[in-house]
Amino acid sequence: MLKKNIVLTGFGSVGREFIRLLKEKSEMIKQNYNLELRLVAVGGRDGFISSEEGLNLHILSESELGSQSLSDYAHNLRIPLTSSYVNADVLVEATPTDVGSGEPGFSNMITAFHNRMDVVAISKGALVAHYDTVFEVAKANKARLKYSAATAAALPTKDIGEISLAGSEIVGIEGILNGTTNYILTCMQEEDLSFEEALRTAQQKGIAETNPDLDVKGIDSACKILLLANDLLGTRYLLEDLSIQGIDAITKEQMAECKRRGSKFKLLAKALKRDGKVHINIAPTEISSGHMLFGVDGTNKGIVFQTDTMGAVCAIGGSSSPRGAAAAALKDVINLYRDHEFN
Numbered sequence: 374m375l376k377k378n379i380v381l382t383g384f385g386s387v388g389r390e391f392i393r394l395l396k397e398k399s400e401m402i403k404q405n406y407n408l409e410l411r412l413v414a415v416g417g418r419d420g421f422i423s424s425e426e427g428l429n430l431h432i433l434s435e436s437e438l439g440s441q442s443l444s445d446y447a448h449n450l451r452i453p454l455t456s457s458y459v460n461a462d463v464l465v466e467a468t469p470t471d472v473g474s475g476e477p478g479f480s481n482m483i484t485a486f487h488n489r490m491d492v493v494a495i496s497k498g499a500l501v502a503h504y505d506t507v508f509e510v511a512k513a514n515k516a517r518l519k520y521s522a523a524t525a526a527a528l529p530t531k532d533i534g535e536i537s538l539a540g541s542e543i544v545g546i547e548g549i550l551n552g553t554t555n556y557i558l559t560c561m562q563e564e565d566l567s568f569e570e571a572l573r574t575a576q577q578k579g580i581a582e583t584n585p586d587l588d589v590k591g592i593d594s595a596c597k598i599l600l601l602a603n604d605l606l607g608t609r610y611l612l613e614d615l616s617i618q619g620i621d622a623i624t625k626e627q628m629a630e631c632k633r634r635g636s637k638f639k640l641l642a643k644a645l646k647r648d649g650k651v652h653i654n655i656a657p658t659e660i661s662s663g664h665m666l667f668g669v670d671g672t673n674k675g676i677v678f679q680t681d682t683m684g685a686v687c688a689i690g691g692s693s694s695p696r697g698a699a700a701a702a703l704k705d706v707i708n709l710y711r712d713h714e715f716n
């Protein structure tokens with residue numbers, strides 16, 4: 374049995390759900406993948422709780438969200454909160470996304486690479502702001518990086534592009550990549566809810582970003598299409614190279630008109646190869662019933678790849694949720710270590 378020790382940074386909606394999944398699924402993972410996963414440290418704003426024997430998943434699963442719970446855990450179990458953690462194999466990074474500095478995820482990831490650990494990124498800031506550096510440092514330390522949860526999480530996107538479409542040329546990608554805005558647009562169009570009410574519900578579901586402007590202004594969708602284009606279309610773009618429009622300027626009148634025409638507004642993120650260049654834009658777009666993504670409503674997401682040899686390949690579903698994001702990170706951890714001969 375291969376044993377791998379995990380460090381988690383960020384004990385929020387997704388971080389806690391990741392711990393719950395470890396608790397629920399560790400037996401199945403042992404049986405199906407011959408892999409024993411042990412959570413040895415969790416980091417919050419004030420430091421890490423850590424234990425070489427493994428932390429108590431039951432207590433953490435039942436704790437309130439937030440860094441304070443880690444301090445409470447340390448206090449109750451009489452262990453110190455520390456600035457570093459015990460030896461581990463992989464970091465799962467789930468702190469808030471800051472697309473400007475990339476912090477705190479960037480420092481967490483670089484420290485892990487220097488400790489020769491692999492990284493599974495759930496946060497997007499470090500990858501968006503420091504894409505090349507992150508990969509260079511990983512390579513220099515012979516560490517590996519996976520980031521399914523940062524590229525639409527429960528909706529498989531990167532894996533399809535890398536594995537299922539290997540050998541084909543991807544000439545375009547089009548997606549509904551943000552569950553919060555898709556939920557808001559669906560509620561406004563189908564249920565006549567106000568923008569504010571729908572956003573509040575998305576926040577209650579735990580799917581909106583810590584700063585919901587990232588969702589509403591199209592930045593989260595931009596991060597995801599940017600990472601997919603950099604990985605699958607060979608670009609090296611930064612956010613400032615993209616044309617980004619959110620859903621905050623759409624009026625109720627525009628929505629009503631659109632509905633009368635039998636169409637829907639969707640926040641589409643597109644990366645298209647044209648004239649030897651990749652053009653990326655994110656904008657609310659009116660689509661009609663013939664469009665492959667027309668039926669993608671609520672918190673669901675969807676992606677269409679245009680290829681030279683396999684035609685159009687579409688995946689839909691992968692509803693945004695903390696559990697879905699945590700499951701995408703768990704998938705990455707399993708896929709890092711499932712082929713033991715590489716480890």
Ligand SMILES: NC(=O)C1=CN([C@@H]2O[C@H](COP(=O)(O)OP(=O)(O)OC[C@H]3O[C@@H](n4cnc5c(N)ncnc54)[C@H](OP(=O)(O)O)[C@@H]3O)[C@@H](O)[C@H]2O)C=CC1
Nearest residue numbers: 383384385386387417418439440469470477496583694698
């Ligand atoms: N929610 C979702 O469905 C998805 C989220 N993501 C990404 O996952 C990440 C986490 O999202 P989510 O769990 O929803 O966010 P939350 O805001 O619920 O949780 C973030 C946690 O990180 C903690 N934190 C803040 N700063 C630090 C720091 N310097 N060191 C350690 N911990 C810190 C916060 O602590 P405190 O309690 O003190 O504020 C909070 O507990 C984001 O980057 C997001 O983009 C990706 C896919 C889906």
Ligand SMILES: N[C@@H](CC=O)C(=O)O
Nearest residue numbers: 551552553580582693
């Ligand atoms: N805020 C995002 C979740 C994380 O990527 C969304 O609404 O889809």
